[in-house]
Amino acid sequence: MSAPLATLQDSLLRHAAARPDAHFILAAESADTLSFAQLLHSAGATAQWLRAQGCRPGDKIAFLLSGGFNTVRLALSLMLAGYVVVPLNLLATDEALEWIIPHSDARIIFTTRQFAPRLQDVVRRLPSPGPAIVTEERWPAAPQELSAPAAALYRPEPAHPALLMYTSGTTGRPKGVLLSHANLFAAAREISRWHRLGPEDRLLSALPVYHINGWVIGTLVPLFSGGSLVAMGRFSVSAWWQTVGKHRCTWLNLVPTMIAFLLNAPGGGAHRYPQVKFARSASAPLPQTHHQQFERRFGIPVVEGMGMTESASLVFCNPHDERVYGSVGLPCGVQAAVVDTRGEPLADNRVGEIMLRGASVMNGYYQDAAQTASAIRDGWLRTGDLGYRDDNGFYFITGRLKELIIKGGENIAPREIDDVLVRHPAVMEAAAFAVPDAHYGQEIAAAIVLKDGCPLDEAALRAWCRQKLGKYKTPRAFHVVDNLPRGASGKIQRLKLGEQLALTAPGSLPPQTSQVTNDEQTAGKYRQPY
Numbered sequence: 001m002s003a004p005l006a007t008l009q010d011s012l013l014r015h016a017a018a019r020p021d022a023h024f025i026l027a028a029e030s031a032d033t034l035s036f037a038q039l040l041h042s043a044g045a046t047a048q049w050l051r052a053q054g055c056r057p058g059d060k061i062a063f064l065l066s067g068g069f070n071t072v073r074l075a076l077s078l079m080l081a082g083y084v085v086v087p088l089n090l091l092a093t094d095e096a097l098e099w100i101i102p103h104s105d106a107r108i109i110f111t112t113r114q115f116a117p118r119l120q121d122v123v124r125r126l127p128s129p130g131p132a133i134v135t136e137e138r139w140p141a142a143p144q145e146l147s148a149p150a151a152a153l154y155r156p157e158p159a160h161p162a163l164l165m166y167t168s169g170t171t172g173r174p175k176g177v178l179l180s181h182a183n184l185f186a187a188a189r190e191i192s193r194w195h196r197l198g199p200e201d202r203l204l205s206a207l208p209v210y211h212i213n214g215w216v217i218g219t220l221v222p223l224f225s226g227g228s229l230v231a232m233g234r235f236s237v238s239a240w241w242q243t244v245g246k247h248r249c250t251w252l253n254l255v256p257t258m259i260a261f262l263l264n265a266p267g268g269g270a271h272r273y274p275q276v277k278f279a280r281s282a283s284a285p286l287p288q289t290h291h292q293q294f295e296r297r298f299g300i301p302v303v304e305g306m307g308m309t310e311s312a313s314l315v316f317c318n319p320h321d322e323r324v325y326g327s328v329g330l331p332c333g334v335q336a337a338v339v340d341t342r343g344e345p346l347a348d349n350r351v352g353e354i355m356l357r358g359a360s361v362m363n364g365y366y367q368d369a370a371q372t373a374s375a376i377r378d379g380w381l382r383t384g385d386l387g388y389r390d391d392n393g394f395y396f397i398t399g400r401l402k403e404l405i406i407k408g409g410e411n412i413a414p415r416e417i418d419d420v421l422v423r424h425p426a427v428m429e430a431a432a433f434a435v436p437d438a439h440y441g442q443e444i445a446a447a448i449v450l451k452d453g454c455p456l457d458e459a460a461l462r463a464w465c466r467q468k469l470g471k472y473k474t475p476r477a478f479h480v481v482d483n484l485p486r487g488a489s490g491k492i493q494r495l496k497l498g499e500q501l502a503l504t505a506p507g508s509l510p511p512q513t514s515q516v517t518n519d520e521q522t523a524g525k526y527r528q529p530y
Helices: 008-018 036-052 069-080 094-104 116-124 181-194 212-225 237-247 256-264 288-298 369-375 414-422 458-469 494-500
Strands: 023-027 033-035 060-063 084-087 106-110 132-134 161-167 175-180 202-205 228-231 251-254 278-281 302-306 335-339 352-357 380-389 395-400 405-407 410-412 427-437 441-450 477-480
Touching: 008 036, 008 069, 008 181, 008 212, 023 036, 023 069, 033 036, 036 069, 060 069, 060 094, 069 084, 069 212, 069 228, 094 106, 094 116, 094 161, 094 175, 116 132, 161 181, 161 212, 175 181, 181 212, 202 212, 202 237, 212 228, 212 251, 237 256, 251 256, 256 278, 256 288, 256 427, 288 302, 288 414, 335 380, 369 380, 395 414, 405 427, 405 441, 410 414, 414 427, 414 441, 414 458, 427 494, 441 494, 458 477
Parallel strands: 023 228, 060 084, 060 106, 084 161, 106 132, 202 228, 202 251, 251 278, 278 302, 441 477
Antiparallel strands: 023 033, 161 175, 335 352, 352 380, 380 395, 405 410, 427 441
């Protein structure tokens, strides 16, 4: 009888022994493939290369890379070799990198010639010598055959750290979420079981691995289940369905922004690809209208869930056979509770803060005891999310504690306004947010992304909101932007909208709609978009 699996290295060793030549990673943009046996050789070669550089298992190894086949191969090889992976967000500012790189204790940063000059400038500004920067021509490459690739690997204990991922949250410096091999294994196992995934399943994902969804759902889940992954370097609306058909993908990893862009694109339709069992949507709330439109248009069930970096992307998910629109679903591999401001449990249908505990939940933030003590209470993780559980056990998210709009003493959930705005025919995405106001304390503004070819009729949009929200909850101003600011996990960063739109002082709210071009975001992640 074989020993029980405890880490994802165990999963790889089992798959490489049973199905060595089975494809695990396939490149969406080329003919490149990587089998389970080849991934094992790559991990072994990476372990040997790092030892030659003076690194020891357990050291922090960072990378600043875009997505795709080679990035996934390298990132997995690092973790499977027994090192702690530190993904650096491509959208991070230089100031953020100047904090993260020394704080993480990274020994080496893998990157490409494209990003190396920026990294070199950042490292030169550090007060002490920084990590070595390694570009692609020096990356470790697996030889044709290692005599004993498994023997080259360090065998980590389940409790050993595996991933250090920095999350910007809504305020303050980035926090380093330290997740163990056991955390990641538990998340990959529970998600695989929830979605009933097996070796015959093939995922299409375009989410980068510096995103917890892209790392766990888009990479580790197929590794646990023994399926395969089609790695798309960047999300392309025009290539999406063609890639689904070419590689006969059976499930899709999406976020609400991708769903919005696919709906906004002319033509296309997954009804030609009946092998697609479902699409998964997480990382941000999925507007109910987009959920239903996607299913009608493409004939693919959308299973909505919710994850967070601190729980290795594992929190809630809808059951396949009993999906509830607007709900993030049932607890998936974790225990959940809704509590009041004193930490006391609330009855069903009462809004409070959602708390979690389970095998995938982090032990704490790296080198930050104060933030850890604030986030974890008696073994329960404070999510900062507001929501409630209904009579059937389904959870609904109403907003974030720090993002509540308090107008004239009344608490207003921004998501309620978002949901109304995206139902308007001209609006693709929306985010309501608070701005200072001398009379009410806070007023409501909304940033909106318009659908292609749809001009904004402000009077019509205002009338739409008043009809569905009432005058008090109707935004006083609408701001047209190219993209909404998001953090590494894909969640909208509402608290940055007022700053970006220069609406941070009482009386700064303009009486009429403003048109804004968000060049920084357009040049970054959401130009792709995902």
